[in-house]
Amino acid sequence: MKTRVIDIDTYKLILTTIGSGFIYKVNGTDKKFRPNQRVKLALMLEGNLGIRIGDILNLTLKSFRNNGNGVILDIVEAKTEKNRAFTVPMEIYNVIKIYALENGLSDTDNLFPLTERAVQKQLKIVCQYLGLDNVSTHSFRKFYANEIFNNNHQNIELVRTLLQHSTIAITQKYLGVSSKEIEDAISNHVHII
Missing domain, CATH: 1.10.443.10 (Intergrase catalytic core)
Structure with a gap:
């Protein structure tokens, strides 16, 4: 389960x-x-x-x-x-x-x-x-x-610290945040002037 x-x-x-x-x-x-x-x-x-x-x-x-x-x-x-x-x-x-x-x-x-x-x-x-x-x-x-x-504004480092995880990757998995979601968020945040 x-x-x-x-x-x-x-x-x-x-x-x-x-x-x-x-x-x-x-x-x-x-x-x-x-x-x-x-x-x-x-x-x-x-x-x-x-x-x-x-x-x-x-x-x-x-x-x-x-x-x-x-x-x-x-x-x-x-x-x-x-x-x-x-x-x-x-x-x-x-x-x-x-x-x-x-x-x-x-x-x-x-x-x-x-x-x-x-x-x-x-x-x-x-x-x-x-x-x-x-x-x-x-x-x-x-x-x-x-x-x-x-x-807290999706502050994954805060969560990592509070849970005392050794890496952000563990916290990402814990929260169900996939690498693809992170990559998509980075790709969708483009502001060229």
Whole structure:
């Protein structure tokens, strides 16, 4: 399965559905998908911070630090072993703090005592219910990349830096920007006076 990028409407639909729950059928039997705030928040963070689901699932409140000007998320990415430190929007941090408080989590408790497989399984049920194909947790990281790209004048270098890709070529592939599209854009931008 090639994981696809989701758009803002699909992002909202998936998260709303996870948060509200639903009844679905398995072999003719009604099953109940209970509202799951943990999975919803984990995917929301992936969509808002652009870090991989494995790194999201390893977060604790201690992963966040106040530097006087805002809140910094300071992690070492599991896949690349690269350090990553960046400002987290205060609105996002407040949601995390409220969630931790409501769930009685200490500074060192994992925010999401879940496995990647458990999140994928929940997401798969929701996507089947909604009739969505080729959506995985990675679709939320791609959503983040696409939103940053489209809302920042198609600045691919910005996206590359935020995702910590080693080359623009990797980011192009990630965004689904082909070499032909790049060549066409260059060819179509001729202004001779």
